[in-house]
Amino acid sequence: xxxxxxxxxxxxxxxxxxxxxxxxxxxxxxxxxxxxxxxxxxxxxxxxxxxxxxxxxxxxxxxxxxxxxxxxxxxxxxxxxxxxxxxxxxxxxxxxxxxxxxxxxxxxxxxxxxxxxxxxxxxxxxxxxxxxxxxxxxxxxxxxxxxxxxxxxxxxxxxxxxxxxxxxxxxxxxxxxxxxxxxxxxxxxxxxxxxxxxxxxxxxxxxxxxxxxxxxxxxxxxxxxxxxxxxxxxxxxxxxxxxxxxxxxxxxxxxxxxxxxxxxxxxxxxxxxxxxxxxxxxxxxxxxxxxxxxxxxxxxxxxx
Amino acid sequence: xxxxxxxxxxxxxxxxxxxxxxxxxxxxxxxxxxxxxxxxxxxxxxxxxxxxxxxxxxxxxxxxxxxxxxxxxxxxxxxxxxxxxxxxxxxxxxxxxxxxxxxxxxxxxxxxxxxxxxxxxxxxxxxxxxxxxxxxxxxxxxxxxxxxxxxxxxxxxxxxxxxxxxxxxxxxxxxxxxxxxxxxxxxxxxxxxxxxxxxxxxxxxxxxxxxxxxxxxxxxxxxxxxxxxxxxxxxxxxxxxxxxxxxxxxxxxxxxxxxxxxxx
Numbered sequence: 001x002x003x004x005x006x007x008x009x010x011x012x013x014x015x016x017x018x019x020x021x022x023x024x025x026x027x028x029x030x031x032x033x034x035x036x037x038x039x040x041x042x043x044x045x046x047x048x049x050x051x052x053x054x055x056x057x058x059x060x061x062x063x064x065x066x067x068x069x070x071x072x073x074x075x076x077x078x079x080x081x082x083x084x085x086x087x088x089x090x091x092x093x094x095x096x097x098x099x100x101x102x103x104x105x106x107x108x109x110x111x112x113x114x115x116x117x118x119x120x121x122x123x124x125x126x127x128x129x130x131x132x133x134x135x136x137x138x139x140x141x142x143x144x145x146x147x148x149x150x151x152x153x154x155x156x157x158x159x160x161x162x163x164x165x166x167x168x169x170x171x172x173x174x175x176x177x178x179x180x181x182x183x184x185x186x187x188x189x190x191x192x193x194x195x196x197x198x199x200x201x202x203x204x205x206x207x208x209x210x211x212x213x214x215x216x217x218x219x220x221x222x223x224x225x226x227x228x229x230x231x232x233x234x235x236x237x238x239x240x241x242x243x244x245x246x247x248x249x250x251x252x253x254x255x256x257x258x259x260x261x262x263x264x265x266x267x268x269x270x271x272x273x274x275x276x277x278x279x280x281x282x283x284x285x286x287x288x289x290x291x292x293x294x295x296x297x298x299x300x301x302x303x304x
Numbered sequence: 305x306x307x308x309x310x311x312x313x314x315x316x317x318x319x320x321x322x323x324x325x326x327x328x329x330x331x332x333x334x335x336x337x338x339x340x341x342x343x344x345x346x347x348x349x350x351x352x353x354x355x356x357x358x359x360x361x362x363x364x365x366x367x368x369x370x371x372x373x374x375x376x377x378x379x380x381x382x383x384x385x386x387x388x389x390x391x392x393x394x395x396x397x398x399x400x401x402x403x404x405x406x407x408x409x410x411x412x413x414x415x416x417x418x419x420x421x422x423x424x425x426x427x428x429x430x431x432x433x434x435x436x437x438x439x440x441x442x443x444x445x446x447x448x449x450x451x452x453x454x455x456x457x458x459x460x461x462x463x464x465x466x467x468x469x470x471x472x473x474x475x476x477x478x479x480x481x482x483x484x485x486x487x488x489x490x491x492x493x494x495x496x497x498x499x500x501x502x503x504x505x506x507x508x509x510x511x512x513x514x515x516x517x518x519x520x521x522x523x524x525x526x527x528x529x530x531x532x533x534x535x536x537x538x539x540x541x542x543x544x545x546x547x548x549x550x551x552x553x554x555x556x557x558x559x560x561x562x563x564x565x566x567x568x
Contacts, residue, residue: 156419158421158422159417159418159419159420159421159422160412160417160418160419160420160421160422161417161418161419162422163401163405163408163409163417163422163423164409164417166398166400166401167398167401167405167406167409170398170399170400170401171394171395171397171398171399173390173395174395174396174397174398174409175380175398175409176379176380176383177357177379177383177386177388177396178383178409178410178412178413178465179380179381179383179384179412179413179414179415180380180383180409180417181378181380182380
């Protein structure tokens with residue numbers, strides 16, 4: 001049981017990076033960016049291909065990051081310069097990435113068994129203490145990466161450029177009136193977001209010891225589910241606590257999934273389960289209003 | 305300060321909905337002019353302001369601010385010269401951000417955004433002092449989200465933001481139209497004070513004749529995309545609603561048919 005939970009935590013930490021990326025576009029910029037479906041697989045593809053060609057795994061992860069940044073830039077340019085709606089821009093890049101990812105890998109999947117990954121140095125450490133070399137190294141790397149990213153973003157969104165990006169998602173008209181190029185801000189946001197998602201994909205592939213062309217499928221929904229769970233369960237007082245809430249949200253999501261799988265739900269139904277969870281979570285405010293009107297009408301009837 | 309030459313703007317050109325919003329409009333504002341711009345619905349007042357601000361690109365003509373041709377300069381670059389307040393109180397501020405964050409955004413108008421902190425402690429003191437002049441108690445709510453403020457408070461804040469860095473031209477687009485009469489009067493008083501203290505060149509659109517007469521040193525009336533009246537100096541000071549209506553009738557050959565302007 002403990003191992004199942006810890007396994008979920010390790011996966012959750014890796015996906016937390018992706019969740020933060022989704023948060024940047026979905027909550028800060030107000031865009032549902034579907035590029036991430038392709039970017040996650042791209043991160044996995046770049047890392048797996050470079051590692052199997054003998055590249056240092058940390059360098060490979062850095063290359064994956066660069067690939068993600070480029071994917072975000074592509075969507076950003078499609079959306080701002082060519083004025084294609086954000087949703088469609090994301091879909092276009094996502095579809096294009098499918099072919100690009102196949103080209104990067106040369107085939108539909110790459111195995112990383114017995115290759116050195118970012119986890120290898122940590123595996124050696126945990127081996128000495130007779131601890132699981134599957135779960136703990138992933139938790140360690142995930143925790144370090146998440147901490148670096150949370151600190152970086154906390155700093156970044158407090159800078160002049162960061163403030164301008166937040167305001168752009170809030171009220172682009174006002175931002176232009178303050179002399180800020182909103183197009184640039186949208187592009188920067190998309191670039192950062194997809195960079196994070198690619199790192200997540202790279203770490204995910206290395207933890208699973210393989211990369212697959214289908215890896216990104218449904219990732220946007222997982223990201224959204226994690227964002228919403230984080231916000232609902234762990235609050236959103238200030239920006240730092242929000243970032244932490246996102247991480248906890250991603251972990252909670254993985255624990256929920258691990259638990260429902262353990263209770264006997266077929267793994268094939270996972271995506272349906274996730275989609276329904278997100279749909280219900282997104283509809284919650286509407287149900288809330290509906291409940292309120294019913295409550296009020298009862299109250300009025302009782303008073304009469 | 306502002307020179308507008310033969311501006312032309314047509315919306316939906318070549319379609320059944322074609323609308324000539326600006327028809328050969330020329331206008332020159334001297335430094336320190338406070339011009340009120342009045343006209344009925346669809347007269348072209350807001351279009352003129354939006355063209356000056358760069359929201360719309362003009363079809364023909366030229367716009368010069370302080371001698372610099374800005375006709376083809378995009379909106380966000382033109383913002384370096386302009387302070388703007390909009391009709392909708394939601395338009396001028398970022399609702400999910402704090403009061404101080406909004407002020408900090410406009411404190412950097414016309415400057416490049418860098419990776420320096422978005423707001424410094426030194427600025428906070430400046431903002432506190434400026435906010436206290438509004439007399440709305442906002443100086444103690446620096447980190448409150450702007451979304452919590454009332455429409456009047458938001459317009460007062462937007463006005464402060466628009467003039468935080470002295471603009472070459474202040475554009476007010478019916479900035480009191482969405483407020484209740486009492487609040488509107490307060491915001492207008494504040495407008496007068498800020499314009500006077502900063503000696504700001506100002507173009508204020510209004511549909512309220514009394515406001516147009518009582519404020520500023522010059523009154524311009526638009527109708528069907530054209531400037532039909534331009535009244536300054538002694539003549540402007542002696543203007544009444546009746547005499548303005550009479551002159552409108554003479555110039556345009558029609559009644560000033562706009563209840564909103566007459567009743568308010």
